[in-house]
Amino acid sequence: MLTVESIRAGYDESVVLNDVSIQAEVGKVTAVLGRNGVGKSTLIKTIAGLVKPSAGSVEWMGDKMEKKAPELRARSGIAYVPQGREIFPSLTVEENLLLGLEALPKKERTGIPKQVFEWFPVLLEMMHRKGGDLSGGQQQQLAIARAIVGKPKMLLLDEPMEGIQPSIVQLIQDVIIEIAASQEMGIILVEHSLDLAFACADYYYILDHGTIVSEGVTNVAHMDMVKRHLVV
């Protein structure tokens, strides 16, 4: 279980998140929704350790995390895939994936798990191409796959479907659902599209003006109410 409790965080003088609390479970997809600029990425970066909170706590599998460096959080099973497909463009697909193994202890680095290519077959076809030569959708698949090879227990995905063609959006959604169903990983999905989030998440939180204004299970009954929070 990942528990974010009463987090206050931001940049320099500006407070972006104020008293934000969320929980995410292994085996479940937890969506963080909200309009542009409300602080979704800041929340996920606070969990990953890239933004330091000025108050509140982040607890992961019983350990306090808020003072731990991003590398230590990664080693404890929290993987972060930032917005904008940050892969290494001059390295091949294979080299990018091998770098993902670095999150594991040395003795567990036994090669790229085959499952990754079952989820993202295009990466097998493109193994020896440079990351920078892949399409946007292929780069996004590589970014997610690179996180998965490190066998995280909680995967933080920041708008993984943004600007991607519909067929790849569907594929990424299917993989997100399968990953959670495997019960070995949880996912926190930052998303601004209600439809995409509700298509794969079990539970949702809505951020607005730096606080959580609504949360619940992702069922049809909640959709209208959620929509009201998301319209500008």
Ligand SMILES: Nc1ncnc2c1ncn2[C@@H]1O[C@H](COP(=O)(O)OP(=O)(O)OP(=O)(O)O)[C@@H](O)[C@H]1O
């Ligand atoms: N590095 C930074 N330095 C200063 N301010 C920042 C920084 N990153 C984000 N902000 C500001 O913090 C606020 C929240 O940004 P954040 O990226 O967390 O929102 P978001 O909900 O993820 O937005 P989007 O949906 O557009 O990605 C915005 O006002 C943004 O301009």
